[in-house]
Amino acid sequence: MPVSRYYDVKRDEKGERYLEPYVTGFLLLRLPLLNKGTAFTEEERRALGLEGLLPPHVNTLEEQKERVYRRYRLIASPLEKHIYLRHLQDRNEVLFYALLVDHLEEMLPILYTPTVGEAVREFSHIYRYPRGFTASTRNIDRVEEALANVPLEEVRLIVATDSSAILGIGDQGYGGMAIAIGKLTLYTAVGGVGPDKTLPVELDVGTDREDLLNDPLYLGVRHKRLRGEAYYQFLDRFVEAVRKRYPKALIQWEDFAKEAAFAVLERYRKVVPSFNDDIQGTGAVALAGVLSACRLKGERLSEQVVVVYGAGAGGIGVAWALVEGMKREGLSEEEAKARVLVLDSRGLLVEGRNMEAYKRPFAQRRERLRDWRFSGEYPNLLETIQNARATVLLGLSGQGGSFTEPVARAMLENTPRPVIFPLSNPTSASEALPDDLIYWTEGRALVAAGSPFPPVGYKGRTIPVGQGNNAFIFPGLGLGAVLARAREVTDGMVLEAAYALYDLTQERFPDLLYPPVRHLREVSPYVAARVMKKALEEGVAEEERIQGLSFPELYAFVRSRFWEPRYLPYRPAPVI
Ligand SMILES: O=C([O-])CC(=O)C(=O)O
Numbered sequence: 001m002p003v004s005r006y007y008d009v010k011r012d013e014k015g016e017r018y019l020e021p022y023v024t025g026f027l028l029l030r031l032p033l034l035n036k037g038t039a040f041t042e043e044e045r046r047a048l049g050l051e052g053l054l055p056p057h058v059n060t061l062e063e064q065k066e067r068v069y070r071r072y073r074l075i076a077s078p079l080e081k082h083i084y085l086r087h088l089q090d091r092n093e094v095l096f097y098a099l100l101v102d103h104l105e106e107m108l109p110i111l112y113t114p115t116v117g118e119a120v121r122e123f124s125h126i127y128r129y130p131r132g133f134t135a136s137t138r139n140i141d142r143v144e145e146a147l148a149n150v151p152l153e154e155v156r157l158i159v160a161t162d163s164s165a166i167l168g169i170g171d172q173g174y175g176g177m178a179i180a181i182g183k184l185t186l187y188t189a190v191g192g193v194g195p196d197k198t199l200p201v202e203l204d205v206g207t208d209r210e211d212l213l214n215d216p217l218y219l220g221v222r223h224k225r226l227r228g229e230a231y232y233q234f235l236d237r238f239v240e241a242v243r244k245r246y247p248k249a250l251i252q253w254e255d256f257a258k259e260a261a262f263a264v265l266e267r268y269r270k271v272v273p274s275f276n277d278d279i280q281g282t283g284a285v286a287l288a289g290v291l292s293a294c295r296l297k298g299e300r301l302s303e304q305v306v307v308v309y310g311a312g313a314g315g316i317g318v319a320w321a322l323v324e325g326m327k328r329e330g331l332s333e334e335e336a337k338a339r340v341l342v343l344d345s346r347g348l349l350v351e352g353r354n355m356e357a358y359k360r361p362f363a364q365r366r367e368r369l370r371d372w373r374f375s376g377e378y379p380n381l382l383e384t385i386q387n388a389r390a391t392v393l394l395g396l397s398g399q400g401g402s403f404t405e406p407v408a409r410a411m412l413e414n415t416p417r418p419v420i421f422p423l424s425n426p427t428s429a430s431e432a433l434p435d436d437l438i439y440w441t442e443g444r445a446l447v448a449a450g451s452p453f454p455p456v457g458y459k460g461r462t463i464p465v466g467q468g469n470n471a472f473i474f475p476g477l478g479l480g481a482v483l484a485r486a487r488e489v490t491d492g493m494v495l496e497a498a499y500a501l502y503d504l505t506q507e508r509f510p511d512l513l514y515p516p517v518r519h520l521r522e523v524s525p526y527v528a529a530r531v532m533k534k535a536l537e538e539g540v541a542e543e544e545r546i547q548g549l550s551f552p553e554l555y556a557f558v559r560s561r562f563w564e565p566r567y568l569p570y571r572p573a574p575v576i
């Protein structure tokens with residue numbers, strides 16, 4: 001019997017679902033997708049060979065949650081909390097997700113940004129159990145056989161990274177596996193995708209980090225990164241193997257550096273349904289937040305002058321989304337691009353300047369600079385804000401602390417209500433601390449950050465800090481694309497996710513830039529249903545059952561398929 005079929009979900013005489021495991025006894029307690037631990041009932045224990053292997057008292061899921069939560073609360077360090085929760089995930093997935101769903105706001109910063117950044121850095125030192133799939137230069141020649149070893153029958157969602165630009169912390173070698181695991185944890189907890197349908201993937205093509213290569217405990221392959229043709233051949237093989245084993249799977253590309261991010265997205269987006277979270281997810285989340293900020297200011301997006309600081313995957317993705325948003329309000333492409341100014345580490349992108357091809361579409365016309373005052377070869381951040389009279393400033397640089405007091409004050413010179421979003425992750429890479437931005441702008445800036453920050457008290461007011469993280473987009477976008485069986489994730493679907501998030505915020509949280517994180521489980525199904533509707537309109541949705549459905553029907557379809565962390569009753573497989 002192939003490993004992937006170690007259980008089946010069936011329906012009993014009354015139509016209730018039950019689980020039929022093909023593994024019994026001690027092994028059953030070692031498989032995180034099947035293990036109920038102390039919650040196995042007496043009948044199940046007898047029927048499945050578990051008698052005597054568990055304490056006599058049978059727990060409810062509630063009691064189990066109480067037990068693991070109490071211990072969790074006693075742990076002080078965020079990384080140790082992360083390790084504790086991941087250990088639970090590798091022991092009993094239903095319990096892990098049931099706990100997480102109950103304490104979403106408290107635990108997301110532990111399992112996801114910012115602590116996941118630390119887990120990435122320390123991955124080789126904190127490694128315990130296998131989770132996910134590793135394609136490496138050691139096995140890429142046999143990747144099909146290797147993928148056949150994955151004990152999951154029907155993977156629908158893959159998050160794959162080559163770890164070349166993890167969050168704002170750069171090349172992390174094999175450690176990037178932790179980010180793929182973290183993203184998929186969100187897909188299950190807030191995107192309703194069953195854990196058995198998800199697969200984290202590390203594409204280990206090497207690392208350029210000497211310290212990792214020299215660390216005796218490092219777990220990845222020990223050579224420099226593959227580049228050029230060899231790199232793309234590696235990816236081609238991986239994508240081909242995925243298409244064969246999991247033809248219905250969507251691939252979310254995560255944390256690829258700069259040019260590779262764009263090249264990989266374009267190379268495969270029509271081959272497998274796929275999107276890049278940092279380009280498209282971050283772009284959509286930034287667009288939604290800036291639209292909300294404009295609504296709060298009583299202005300239009302197309303009236304703003306936007307400065308995007310950072311020209312990696314995130315920066316260019318955000319510039320793209322804002323240009324598209326302005327075009328929707330009637331601007332031409334050219335007019336919109338003149339309102340979105342992008343800077344990389346060398347200054348403003350200006351036509352004729354030496355720069356990577358993927359940045360060129362967002363370079364400003366030379367003539368633009370005619371009356372500008374600036375000191376160096378190209379205007380720096382402060383000079384760009386001053387000369388262009390920026391009203392919106394978005395940070396995607398990974399340069400912690402780069403939005404200084406003079407930068408914030410320059411924004412306030414241009415507009416009474418500057419919009420300033422330091423979006424880089426984790427917290428250490430944030431371009432500014434939100435409370436500094438609030439103080440420097442005398443309480444007038446509209447602030448959201450990529451990582452979670454507490455609300456800021458200012459002159460008797462409590463100012464919430466929105467979390468402009470792609471977590472508001474990717475679970476819904478991926479879920480919608482998968483449920484629609486979209487052939488392709490189109491730009492239209494990505495933008496629809498942004499407007500869905502904006503509309504939901506406007507309707508449910510009219511005073512905020514983003515919904516509070518604890519509402520993510522409401523956001524994702526709504527985003528998913530809107531994405532499905534768009535996929536239908538654009539003719540890329542292949543799912544028969546959704547053809548012709550109205551929006552409420554699509555929403556009901558999403559809800560009915562939303563995975564919830566609950567134990568099913570178990571019945572032993574009949575002996576033949
Ligand atoms: O993971 C996050 O928090 C958001 C993201 O994709 C990134 O910063 O690369």
Ligand SMILES: [Mg+2]
Pocket residue numbers: 167254255277278
């Ligand atoms: Mg990312």
